[in-house]
Amino acid sequence: MLRWACICVGQSPIVLRVQSSFESLSLSAALTAVVADLGYTDPTPIQAATIPALLKGRDLVGQSKTGSGKTAAFALPILQGIEVQRRVVQALVLCPTRELSAQVARELRKLGRGHPGLAVLELVGGQPSRPQREALERGVHVVIGTPGRLLDHLERGALDPSSLRTVVLDEADRMLDMGFGEDVTRLLRALPEKRQTVLFSATFPDSIEAISRSFQRDAVRVTIEEPEEALGEIRQLQLSAAPGEKLHALCWLLDRFPHESALVFCNFKATVAQLVEDLAGSGMSVDRLDGDLDQFHRDQVLARFRSQSLRVLIATDVAGRGLDVQGLDLVINFELPPQPEVYVHRIGRTGRAGRQGVAVSLTRGPGDERLEAAAALTGMEVDTLTRSAENDPGIETLLRTLARPPRMGTILISGGRKDRIRPGDLLGALTGEAGGLRGDDVGKIEIQQKLSYVAVALPVARSAVECLNRGRIKGKRFRATLVGVSAWRSS
Numbered sequence: 332m333l334r335w336a337c338i339c340v341g342q343s344p345i346v347l348r349v350q351s352s353f354e355s356l357s358l359s360a361a362l363t364a365v366v367a368d369l370g371y372t373d374p375t376p377i378q379a380a381t382i383p384a385l386l387k388g389r390d391l392v393g394q395s396k397t398g399s400g401k402t403a404a405f406a407l408p409i410l411q412g413i414e415v416q417r418r419v420v421q422a423l424v425l426c427p428t429r430e431l432s433a434q435v436a437r438e439l440r441k442l443g444r445g446h447p448g449l450a451v452l453e454l455v456g457g458q459p460s461r462p463q464r465e466a467l468e469r470g471v472h473v474v475i476g477t478p479g480r481l482l483d484h485l486e487r488g489a490l491d492p493s494s495l496r497t498v499v500l501d502e503a504d505r506m507l508d509m510g511f512g513e514d515v516t517r518l519l520r521a522l523p524e525k526r527q528t529v530l531f532s533a534t535f536p537d538s539i540e541a542i543s544r545s546f547q548r549d550a551v552r553v554t555i556e557e558p559e560e561a562l563g564e565i566r567q568l569q570l571s572a573a574p575g576e577k578l579h580a581l582c583w584l585l586d587r588f589p590h591e592s593a594l595v596f597c598n599f600k601a602t603v604a605q606l607v608e609d610l611a612g613s614g615m616s617v618d619r620l621d622g623d624l625d626q627f628h629r630d631q632v633l634a635r636f637r638s639q640s641l642r643v644l645i646a647t648d649v650a651g652r653g654l655d656v657q658g659l660d661l662v663i664n665f666e667l668p669p670q671p672e673v674y675v676h677r678i679g680r681t682g683r684a685g686r687q688g689v690a691v692s693l694t695r696g697p698g699d700e701r702l703e704a705a706a707a708l709t710g711m712e713v714d715t716l717t718r719s720a721e722n723d724p725g726i727e728t729l730l731r732t733l734a735r736p737p738r739m740g741t742i743l744i745s746g747g748r749k750d751r752i753r754p755g756d757l758l759g760a761l762t763g764e765a766g767g768l769r770g771d772d773v774g775k776i777e778i779q780q781k782l783s784y785v786a787v788a789l790p791v792a793r794s795a796v797e798c799l800n801r802g803r804i805k806g807k808r809f810r811a812t813l814v815g816v817s818a819w820r821s822s
């Protein structure tokens with residue numbers, strides 16, 4: 332498939348047709364294999380337009396939005412340049428927030444699966460410095476973090492930048508908006524002069540231009556002329572439901588739109604609690620995400636949701652902020668938000684990276700002014716669904732049909748990065764002679780600082796837990812437990 336990108340070298344824009352197969356991008360065989368393994372069939376436009384220049388070592392300014400595939404756009408060239416046998420910092424990624432740092436680190440580790448021994452380290456504020464210094468002493472290849480903490484380690488001499496080849500400023504405009512301008516400048520000044528500097532930003536205010544002028548040489552500029560807005564991948568629908576009918580209408584929607592993962596938004600915690608109680612009671616795979624959850628349970632619910640061992644997640648906006656889930660099949664506004672911008676943000680979680688998603692809103696009736704204001708902001712049509720006696724089998728039948736277990740089960744393991752556990756260790760423990768699982772029984776693997784989550788096909792989940800509890804990983808015993816299963820078994 333060919334797409335169009337506008338690439339400017341210096342000030343002159345050249346509109347180019349961008350090649351869009353990963354094979355044509357001069358990536359190593361290892362990276363091409365991982366990308367294929369992850370199911371990325373074609374590069375996204377930003378990837379197709381930036382990867383060749385980045386592989387040549389050029390400085391670059393890329394216009395990008397979340398969901399455009401920008402992380403892989405810079406992560407793949409970084410990985411291609413890493414010399415794994417040298418345990419020194421070779422690339423640095425600056426992010427505005429801890430959440431984005433974690434997201435970038437996750438993507439880098441995922442794409443780095445074909446590089447055994449690769450060490451990716453997050454250095455973010457709000458966490459003790461000492462373990463971070465110790466990790467740096469042990470030696471790492473890629474460092475990702477927030478500007479303040481990175482600068483701190485750099486100025487104390489814990490982070491040695493002398494072997495650094497590439498620095499990336501991700502969401503550079505947001506970083507400046509959040510007041511990191513001075514830290515960023517100090518950081519860039521402290522890095523070796525001979526290096527590649529890459530800037531990704533959604534907008535290009537003067538402050539970004541100034542950074543580019545001061546710290547980049549002959550930068551390639553890439554803006555993507557998208558034929559339609561990213562929201563074009565989202566089908567927007569509405570269904571009117573009287574207050575007493577909303578639970579029934581929600582079940583009808585969940586049944587009508589096939590989904591592995593559906594996110595349902597409410598405006599209040601109390602509504603979330605009530606819905607989860609109603610739906611879990613009938614045996615559905617459902618859980619909640621609201622401001623009352625502590626960090627541990629929040630991480631756990633999200634890990635289950637990301638790894639498809641939870642079909643329906645019911646959330647408030649507060650809890651959904653910084654929510655690292657994308658490419659969902661279905662987003663439902665059980666209650667429309669009062670601000671139109673929140674609506675756009677909510678529905679933006681579906682249909683990422685070229686997949687069509689569905690966003691349905693329950694309304695008070697035709698001409699609901701909250702939906703009209705929100706739809707005006709997206710500039711797109713919202714189609715109306717009709718529920719009638721002919722197409723609605725009734726709530727009892729719907730609840731029975733929806734009481735399906737999820738595809739996967741999530742196992743929590745009591746060890747993580749600090750125990751040097753890597754995805755390959757868990758995969759090794761579960762498959763082959765030791766575990767007996769097939770490779771395709773194992774889904775998403777997330778290694779956190781002190782614990783890990785691994786998704787396995789639900790029918791083999793219990794035997795996988797037993798196998799992990801019997802065996803050793805990196806010579807040590809860890810406790811493995813299946814999490815969140817009771818919710819859908821409670822019927």
Ligand code: AMP
Pocket residue numbers: 370371372373374375378396397398399400401402403438657658683684
């Ligand atoms: P990002 O814009 O970097 O936040 O990426 C958005 C999502 O798209 C992430 O979940 C990536 O894993 C996924 N992604 C990145 N590149 C591709 C691709 N070429 N094809 C399909 N999905 C992709």
